[in-house]
Amino acid sequence: MKLVIFLAIFYKIVEMSFIFNIKNGIIDTSRKRNLLIKQIEVMNRILCLNFCQTSKPCFYVSMNYSICSLYSFYAKFFVKNGTSEVIYEKISNDNFGLINYWPIENGETRDLVTSKDLFDSNNASFTQDRFGFDNSSLYFNNGYINAPSGIYFGTEFTVLAWVKLKNYLEWQRLFDFGNGRENDNVCFSLSKSNSEPNVSIAIFNGTNLEYLETNYLKLNEWYQLGFKLENSIVSIFFNDVKMASSEINISGAKSVIRGKNYFGKSNWNEHEYKKGQFELDEVKFFEKGLLDSEIESEFKRGYH
Numbered sequence: 001m002k003l004v005i006f007l008a009i010f011y012k013i014v015e016m017s018f019i020f021n022i023k024n025g026i027i028d029t030s031r032k033r034n035l036l037i038k039q040i041e042v043m044n045r046i047l048c049l050n051f052c053q054t055s056k057p058c059f060y061v062s063m064n065y066s067i068c069s070l071y072s073f074y075a076k077f078f079v080k081n082g083t084s085e086v087i088y089e090k091i092s093n094d095n096f097g098l099i100n101y102w103p104i105e106n107g108e109t110r111d112l113v114t115s116k117d118l119f120d121s122n123n124a125s126f127t128q129d130r131f132g133f134d135n136s137s138l139y140f141n142n143g144y145i146n147a148p149s150g151i152y153f154g155t156e157f158t159v160l161a162w163v164k165l166k167n168y169l170e171w172q173r174l175f176d177f178g179n180g181r182e183n184d185n186v187c188f189s190l191s192k193s194n195s196e197p198n199v200s201i202a203i204f205n206g207t208n209l210e211y212l213e214t215n216y217l218k219l220n221e222w223y224q225l226g227f228k229l230e231n232s233i234v235s236i237f238f239n240d241v242k243m244a245s246s247e248i249n250i251s252g253a254k255s256v257i258r259g260k261n262y263f264g265k266s267n268w269n270e271h272e273y274k275k276g277q278f279e280l281d282e283v284k285f286f287e288k289g290l291l292d293s294e295i296e297s298e299f300k301r302g303y304h
């Protein structure tokens with residue numbers, strides 16, 4: 001009997017070693033609400049790891065006395081090295097698909113995934129995010145910021161960003177990534193004009209436009225905006241609600257290097273359109289179409 005239990009535990013330990021990497025460090029949850037999934041009291045480490053193994057959004061797990069803490073994928077970017085604490089990282093074959101993550105925090109606009117750090121801001125400052133943390137969202141007051149050149153889009157993608165709109169300006173861009181005007185642009189407009197404040201997306205294949213518009217945002221209210229392209233279908237989400245969806249006549253956005261990339265500014269008529277008047281936070285670019293349920297989870301919990 002003892003041997004059976006021993007073998008069972010031994011087998012479980014071996015099994016877990018194929019599922020988790022062991023690392024030293026702790027996960028700094030002090031400023032981010034999307035890291036900790038939950039804490040559970042458990043008898044032992046195997047049970048703790050088992051909870052993470054069977055929880056789809058769990059990618060990291062640690063145990064301190066009898067408290068088992070499960071963490072999301074995003075915890076990856078908030079590991080503090082150089083401590084004697086142990087964390088377990090799930091070895092996963094799932095393609096999470098996150099290619100850029102600009103959390104905007106502590107007065108920084110770094111991309112934690114591929115170092116596409118935002119730079120050269122104009123009329124932009126840091127302000128409180130929706131949880132009240134200082135310097136943790138970016139406020140454009142007739143302003144914008146640049147993103148480095150690179151490949152950001154392809155046949156499939158999802159963009160998520162938190163936005164608080166301040167004014168309905170003409171063709172106001174959440175972002176406009178392209179190579180100039182009518183040149184492979186992928187644009188998301190927060191408002192079209194004061195009289196028609198509708199949100200829209202535009203994808204250019206060269207000079208050829210594909211366009212979808214939907215309802216408008218209330219001013220001075222935080223929204224998680226979502227924008228997805230998959231199987232030639234584009235969709236726009238406000239929070240967890242799919243507002244509009246439509247088939248387009250291209251197989252996707254061109255997977256090319258785009259060199260004129262802005263948050264808060266248009267590639268059209270440089271001097272004609274005003275720059276952005278909104279707050280921006282938690283911007284995530286994925287190289288795949290997230291499920292509607294995953295977008296809902298990102299809105300409600302900050303992870304999926």
Ligand SMILES: *[C@@H]1O[C@H](CO)[C@@H](O)[C@H](O)[C@H]1NC(C)=O
Nearest residue numbers: 026027063064065067083085
């Ligand atoms: C572990 O738990 C103890 C007691 O609750 C606490 O004092 C300590 O800070 C915790 N350690 C970590 C790394 O969270």
Ligand SMILES: *[C@@H]1O[C@H](CO)[C@@H](O)[C@H](O)[C@H]1NC(C)=O
Nearest residue numbers: 023025077078079080081082
């Ligand atoms: C922690 O260590 C890992 C692996 O050694 C490294 O990739 C990562 O950049 C380090 N993180 C920090 C914050 O130093």
Ligand SMILES: *[C@@H]1O[C@H](CO)[C@@H](O)[C@H](O)[C@H]1NC(C)=O
Nearest residue numbers: 121122123141142143144275
């Ligand atoms: C900054 O804002 C001022 C006042 O609204 C505006 O005149 C100026 O053009 C803006 N600067 C840039 C670089 O957009």
Ligand SMILES: *[C@@H]1O[C@H](CO)[C@@H](O)[C@H](O)[C@H]1NC(C)=O
Nearest residue numbers: 106107126127133134135136
């Ligand atoms: C926010 O940034 C300002 C300007 O850099 C700085 O003076 C202030 O201490 C920062 N606040 C926090 C809480 O980090």
Ligand SMILES: *[C@@H]1O[C@H](CO)[C@@H](O)[C@H](O)[C@H]1NC(C)=O
Nearest residue numbers: 195196197198213214215216
């Ligand atoms: C644009 O916004 C108006 C309200 O200003 C709304 O009635 C209309 O349905 C919206 N258009 C689309 C395509 O959703």
Ligand SMILES: *[C@@H]1O[C@H](CO)[C@@H](O)[C@H](O)[C@H]1NC(C)=O
Nearest residue numbers: 208210232247248249250251
């Ligand atoms: C897409 O555009 C091409 C070229 O204009 C046209 O031949 C084709 O019928 C269009 N397909 C759809 C589904 O609209």
Ligand SMILES: *[C@@H]1O[C@H](CO)[C@@H](O)[C@H](O)[C@H]1NC(C)=O
Nearest residue numbers: 205206249250251252253254
């Ligand atoms: C863009 O248009 C060209 C020429 O019509 C076409 O060959 C190509 O497949 C289109 N690209 C995508 C991604 O649909």
